């Protein structure tokens with residue numbers, strides 16, 4: 013099926029098997045291998061990308077269902093030599109070890125910060141009426157869809173806080 | 181390169197790493213591979229560009245644990261769209277067993293699909309290769325196997341008396357344990373159980389392979405390149421130098437990628453048959469059975485003590501399971517030989533054969549599960565004695581190895597405990613459980629000791645400098661997230677006296693000088709010591725080059741007096757830039773290789789890293805949930821090579837401890853011989869929300885008897901003892917002693933049914 017997706021600002025038209033996930037379309041058809049496959053079942057977050065600005069698990073989305081959508085992958089966020097401030101914070105805080113979950117963590121964090129800004133509550137939000145504080149508890153809770161088996165969680169928290177603090 | 185082994189006296193001499201003139205050793209340098217990883221440009225095995233489009237292979241796994249394949253139907257799979265090949269034991273090309281059986285812990289892996297027997301659940305029994313991933317996945321469902329099923333043995337409890345003593349691991353018997361135990365006025369006697377733990381590396385095992393003439397090129401997810409190379413060459417029956425194994429980036433190992441699996445053989449085999457690159461990845465579900473895991477361990481700990489807290493007798497016997505043909509035994513009681521003084525000692529390992537998938541090493545084999553019993557037993561003993569748990573351990577601190585009498589190279593366990601207690605606020609711990617309440621939470625503190633061996637293994641490395649003055653370190657080493665790239669960069673820069681930016685690290689390829697890879701927390705010190713040796717050899721060559729070059733300002737100077745700093749080589753007050761020397765006198769560059777390994781007289785010393793773990797937990801009085809509020813680890817692990825990456829290794833290990841204490845475990849299903857959890861939704865590795873405040877402190881230490889760097893391993897130390905600290909904190913919070921890991925809410929609630937909450941915990945709290 014012919015499918016057109018705007019990937020990192022560029023319209024890409026692919027002829028796809030309808031069973032192809034968005035993740036495999038990116039990795040196997042467009043050569044964008046920064047989005048990782050950790051489980052292929054929506055259980056690890058390694059494949060997180062931004063779909064029309066919202067974080068999604070690319071392994072749970074069929075590519076043909078994304079026809080006409082805008083996708084941002086890690087490759088669209090920053091490149092070596094031109095790191096996004098959050099990517100920089102990940103390096104400075106050592107918020108990674110093996111690095112396999114890292115692109116997903118970064119995409120997820122960017123999506124998460126937008127969700128907080130938009131006032132979406134989480135499990136740990138106390139007051140649904142008030143503006144949501146970007147507390148450690150909120151970040152930990154909201155980033156829990158991204159498993160890091162190397163367990164860089166404390167550094168990931170620090171990197172997100174550094175970035176959010178600078179951006180504020 | 182000399183074959184003469186170094187001695188401790190050689191190691192005691194100053195060297196560029198211990199001198200650390202530029203201060204690069206130990207510095208919190210950013211990860212060398214950080215930018216590539218945060219931008220997604222680091223290519224892991226499955227993602228490597230192939231010379232022509234690759235085909236996709238999918239493993240077909242058995243649906244029984246034990247029995248025989250009686251019929252195979254591949255017709256519909258072969259007829260499915262895009263399918264290029266379907267292999268089972270009936271038609272796979274011949275492969276060879278590794279003649280020495282040295283390559284894997286799990287000998288069942290050789291050769292592949294060897295017969296109609298099924299030995300464990302989800303054992304790979306077939307391969308489908310197709311033009312697309314989707315076609316391969318669909319066709320794999322169509323391969324039909326008919327089985328004759330035999331009932332699998334899955335219960336360790338009923339098989340304990342059949343435990344084998346592993347070859348080369350006889351029991352330790354010092355004195356008459358039963359008599360000494362019976363005569364001890366204070367005793368702890370218990371059985372602890374730790375379940376199967378799955379590695380769950382975020383990157384599943386994967387290989388892409390192709391052939392360049394008769395040379396087999398593979399990119400795979402491995403911790404040990406040389407082992408992988410031997411595995412491919414011996415299984416395919418081709419010379420070792422016809423196999424190239426690449427692993428530039430590895431998405432986590434934790435011991436599970438020390439061994440190789442079917443992907444590494446089937447991909448080259450299929451690529452050869454189809455004359456096209458083939459890539460194979462395990463699915464997440466396959467990762468739970470068809471790889472390895474830490475086996476479940478049943479642990480009997482018996483402690484006898486005097487009323488003053490001195491241990492009179494200590495016994496630790498552990499049983500772990502293994503598949504029918506494997507050789508792996510979890511060395512869970514081994515560390516106990518060394519940890520505490522007691523005149524009468526008994527330790528032993530038993531291996532129990534079950535029809536479960538093959539076990540293997542997982543982060544800190546032995547110490548990680550073993551300390552989960554002994555360190556809780558020590559807490560129980562402290563309680564019986566009415567003694568502080570830190571004090572009890574200090575009282576039983578040995579002066580030398582209690583088994584062999586060998587002196588310790590360095591051992592700062594007591595200092596770790598004292599400093600940890602002070603920083604953590606241990607004096608605020610209420611000695612009687614159930615005294616501290618915070619809203620609906622009962623709060624408690626616990627601690628445990630940590631120990632993990634620190635070995636150096638033989639390795640080689642190459643160091644070169646080119647006409648631009650760029651130093652390149654070459655080694656068949658891996659970085660599984662441990663920080664190898666970065667510490668090698670630091671060691672190369674410090675040794676050659678150049679800035680970090682002037683160093684290029686070339687690792688992750690089997691062609692390069694051999695190193696034993698990553699594992700057993702020997703990686704950094706082993707690879708780093710070889711890098712230092714190569715650097716020393718290169719320095720010598722460059723000094724000679726300068727001294728003999730009439731155009732060099734250093735001409736005629738004493739080569740042995742050369743120094744290297746700020747990108748310059750100098751003899752006395754004469755100096756020139758490295759790049760100037762090399763571009764003029766050796767425009768193709770200068771390159772030297774050197775070897776390093778254990779010192780000849782090193783065995784006279786006992787060498788380990790130590791630490792103390794502290795945890796504060798809250799136990800929810802309504803749901804029984806346990807949450808770790810804060811944790812502190814204080815460690816003494818020799819010279820720290822990189823404060824940043826070492827800290828990440830240690831806190832990472834501590835978080836594995838949180839999982840082991842509270843959520844992680846897998847259990848055999850007795851009906852099918854499978855594991856109950858087969859995905860990341862049901863196997864509960866820690867997530868971000870499970871982790872509270874966490875701190876790792878590294879004490880100043882140098883251990884010149886460990887290796888020439890004076891460093892020791894940190895990769896596995898953080899997981900040792902940390903689960904016990906948490907479980908001891910649970911007891912301090914609410915009075916519960918769980919000996920059956922992990923401490924899940926159902927166990928807490930069941931305990932409260934029979935043991936009502938302590939008075940202070942009911943109603944309004946005391947805090």
Ligand code: FES
Pocket residue numbers: 048049050051052053054055056057058059060069070071072
């Ligand atoms: S790969 Fe998509 S969530 Fe794991």
Ligand code: FES
Pocket residue numbers: 107108109110111112113114159160161162163164382431432661
């Ligand atoms: S960095 Fe390895 S899984 Fe997160």
